[in-house]
Every structure is written in C-alpha cells, then in structure tokens.
Amino acid sequence: MTQDRSVFDALQALAPQRSDQDLTAARAMFDDLMEQEDKVRALPVPRTPRAVHRLRPRTLVASAALVAAGVIVGIALPFNSPQAPLPASFMGARPAAADELKQCGTHPDDSRRNLPESEWAAHPESESLRVGLNSMQVLDHPLLATWRPECTAQPVAVFFDGSNGAGLTVYRDVADPFSTASGLSTVAVRGTDGQVLTPPSGFHFLTWQESGVRWLVEAGGVSTSGLLDLVDALDLDPSGGFSPPEGFSSAQLPVLTDARTPGYVWSVQYGPGGVEEEQPDGGTKEVVLAGYAFVEARTPAMDPVEADLARRPGVQLVRFDGRNASYFPQEQGGAGLRWIEGSTTYRLVVAGADLDQLLQIARGLTPVGDDGTGVSR
Incomplete structure (x- = not known):
C-alpha cells in the first residue's frame, strides 16, 4: 500500500x-x-x-x-463524516419541548415516516390529501407519509413586505436551531447577545434569549444590520398580538388545533402530458408541458405562504383565487406554487410552465386513487 x-x-x-x-x-x-x-x-x-x-x-x-485524530482541523470532508469539522448549519425551527421527545430527532423532518401502501387504508383521515393530475403519466408510485407537528415550531408572527420581497418569521420558545456554534456571528440584539447565521443565499437566522426563553427569527430581503434594527423595534408580547414593523404587514397564521395529532404528506411525480387551457374565444387547446410535474399536499398547515419570503430566494407573492400564494419562478424541477386551503398546504412544481399555466394547472388538481391517477372515491 x-x-x-x-x-x-x-x-x-x-x-x-x-x-x-x-x-x-x-x-x-x-x-x-x-x-x-x-x-x-x-x-x-x-x-x-x-x-x-x-x-x-x-x-x-x-x-x-x-x-x-485532530491533526488537520481545517479540512471539511465532502461527505457526511461524523469527524468532519463542519460549520454551523440551520437545523430548522423546533419547539423547545422537542428536545425531550425522542421521536422528534434533531430536525423537524426527522419525525417523518413513509407508510407502506398496505397501511394506507388504516389512515382514512389522509384520503382528502390524495390529489393529482389526471392529464399526465405517473413517473413513480405516490408516497404517503406521517409526521409529527409537535416536532415543528409554529411561528408566532409572520411579517412581510411583498413589494420588496422581504419577510420576517418569528418563533418563540424554540430549541437551539444550530448544529454547532462554529461559524456563527455574535451580535447585540434586544439588549443581549444573539447569534446569527447568514448562508450564501443571503438569508438570516437570528436567535437570542429573553427571560430564559429562546426566540428565533428567519429573515429575507434585509441586511444583517437592517434585521437587527427591525427586531430591536419589535414589541414581543408573550401573549401574542404582535404589531408589524413599519413597511410590513402581518400574515394570518394557520390554526393548529392539536400538535399531538399526526400529520400527513401525500406526494406524486408525473411525466410528459398536457393540460387544456382556455382560449379568449371560449375554446380550449392542449398545452404540452416540458415533461415533469410534482404535487404535494400536507396537513396540518404550520406557516402561511408569506413565510416563504424569509427563507427562499426569488419568491413572489401572487393572488390565486382570492388568496395569497407563493410563486417560485425557479423551483427545483421547474416553476413552483404553494398555497393553503383550509388546514392543508399544497405545493405544485411544473417544468416549463409560466405563472398563468401554473395557476391553471393548480385549479385542475382532482382527487386521485392510490396510484396517483383516476378518481377512486
């Protein structure tokens, strides 16, 4: 050797x-x-x-x-080695109580479990999530998973400035959101020391403690100094009723009735196909897409679509049938759309579609069977 x-x-x-x-x-x-x-x-x-x-x-x-062995301390290995000295990463917003729940793990997604199809019938409460696109071919068998809402923190306030693409999502009483202290910046915030992480995407994750309670703010569209000024000016009333900073609006938060009730995620991927698009003369024509679509339905909804401004680049708020929706012109796999109906969050990604086509396709989601096609109920 x-x-x-x-x-x-x-x-x-x-x-x-x-x-x-x-x-x-x-x-x-x-x-x-x-x-x-x-x-x-x-x-x-x-x-x-x-x-x-x-x-x-x-x-x-x-x-x-x-x-x-501690011989080299500055080489970050390009694979998940437990010995690699990795910089801090954002682990997601988890309730402080999640540290005491073994089923929660260290990231909100750790509680997710894919269900074999043989168990689907035992979860009838998930049937309403099974929607899809009958106009396209299924690429892979749909997935149905359970997850635990109690392992994911729900924001206490979401502030947004849609015209400037800026957003602040505020969490109270959360666990430490960072994997390690390496690479974090210490900042002065609200009369104490806080830690902020700014990944290359330009978004910020700021955490600090007041009266023994840890707060977390996800922010996008603002500088670090601008973020600190905004947070310093917030009236963080533990009883709720937070007022938005100047120039921002408050988003309506989804109602979470019981975080201990299991949640569900349904997802299915589609291949080449088409949709019928209405024409000005009242007729229709088939629009052939670029070959890929992804549909996801998740319940319960935990945060409003306006929160996407604080965590994703290039997000635009658009109106979709009387509600706000977040539009991602360059979502992974194509253009994306996220919206909420009742207590369910929907996400649609379509390759090669513009916003108008994306909205039209979203309106065409229909109940499907366990194989992602047809109407079985």
Whole structure:
C-alpha cells in the first residue's frame, strides 16, 4: 500500500505541528480503515444501477483519519463524516419541548415516516390529501407519509413586505436551531447577545434569549444590520398580538388545533402530458408541458405562504383565487406554487410552465386513487 501511504503523508504535510501521539493515532486509524476497505473491495458487487461509486477515494479516508485524530482541523470532508469539522448549519425551527421527545430527532423532518401502501387504508383521515393530475403519466408510485407537528415550531408572527420581497418569521420558545456554534456571528440584539447565521443565499437566522426563553427569527430581503434594527423595534408580547414593523404587514397564521395529532404528506411525480387551457374565444387547446410535474399536499398547515419570503430566494407573492400564494419562478424541477386551503398546504412544481399555466394547472388538481391517477372515491 505504498501509494496509500503517500496520500497519508501528503495530507499530513498540510497539518500544523502536532505531537507524535496525534500522528500515531491518525496513522493507526488510517491503517485500520484501509484494511476494512480492502475487505469490502474484495466482495462481489451486484450489477445494478445502485451499485455505483460504492467506495470512497482513499484520499478521503486519509483525510478522515487525520481530522478524527485532530491533526488537520481545517479540512471539511465532502461527505457526511461524523469527524468532519463542519460549520454551523440551520437545523430548522423546533419547539423547545422537542428536545425531550425522542421521536422528534434533531430536525423537524426527522419525525417523518413513509407508510407502506398496505397501511394506507388504516389512515382514512389522509384520503382528502390524495390529489393529482389526471392529464399526465405517473413517473413513480405516490408516497404517503406521517409526521409529527409537535416536532415543528409554529411561528408566532409572520411579517412581510411583498413589494420588496422581504419577510420576517418569528418563533418563540424554540430549541437551539444550530448544529454547532462554529461559524456563527455574535451580535447585540434586544439588549443581549444573539447569534446569527447568514448562508450564501443571503438569508438570516437570528436567535437570542429573553427571560430564559429562546426566540428565533428567519429573515429575507434585509441586511444583517437592517434585521437587527427591525427586531430591536419589535414589541414581543408573550401573549401574542404582535404589531408589524413599519413597511410590513402581518400574515394570518394557520390554526393548529392539536400538535399531538399526526400529520400527513401525500406526494406524486408525473411525466410528459398536457393540460387544456382556455382560449379568449371560449375554446380550449392542449398545452404540452416540458415533461415533469410534482404535487404535494400536507396537513396540518404550520406557516402561511408569506413565510416563504424569509427563507427562499426569488419568491413572489401572487393572488390565486382570492388568496395569497407563493410563486417560485425557479423551483427545483421547474416553476413552483404553494398555497393553503383550509388546514392543508399544497405545493405544485411544473417544468416549463409560466405563472398563468401554473395557476391553471393548480385549479385542475382532482382527487386521485392510490396510484396517483383516476378518481377512486
């Protein structure tokens, strides 16, 4: 394994001066990892599409050993290694009580569980979510999942300035939203120290504590200094009734009756197809789409669509049949639309569709069967 040793030695040269004990531990770990990899490499590999890139390059293994032993502290490995010194990341808004609930995990999505189709009939309360597009072919079998609303914090206020694409989403009594303190900026906010994280997308996540209660604000469309000025001016009344900052409006929050009642998510992906679009002369014509669509329905709704201004780039608020909807011109997979009806949040993504087509397709969602097609109820 002469070549492997040279990889280790080259990475070691990048490290600052370390004790012989650290280097010995790193090399021992590296040797052990190499022996395990040799055993795995000798195993037969099934010839399936999923058996691609099953082994990591040995350079990464050498990096892992050096990082784990504390020899190199500045290399961030490009895979999910528990030893990698990763900067802070936003873990989502979770209630403070979620830390005591084993089913919640460390991220709101950790409570999600996909249900096998054999169990769907045992969840009749999810049937109203099963909507789709009869005009398109199903790409993959639909998914039905449960999730626990008690593991996701609901905002106490959402402020938005639609004309300038700015938004503030305020949470009270939340768990620490960051994975680590590394890379966070300490700022003065509301007479105390707070921490703020600003990812490359330009959005901000600000947290601080008042009277033993942790607050969290997600913000978009404002600078860090502008955010601090806005938060300093807020009247954070624990009993509610928050007034919006100057230039902002307050969004109506969805009503959550019981966070302990399980929630559901229905989703289905579609392939090439078309929809009928009304013409000025009263007729219709079929509009052939670019080949992909995604439909999701989730209940209960936790935050209004205006909250998307505080967490997604390029979001626009549009009117959709008398309500606000958030429009994503460049959503993953195509243009996207999110809206709320009753206690259900809907999300639609269609490749190649403009806003008018997206709205027309959204109006055409119909109840579908368990396979994502037809009307079975």
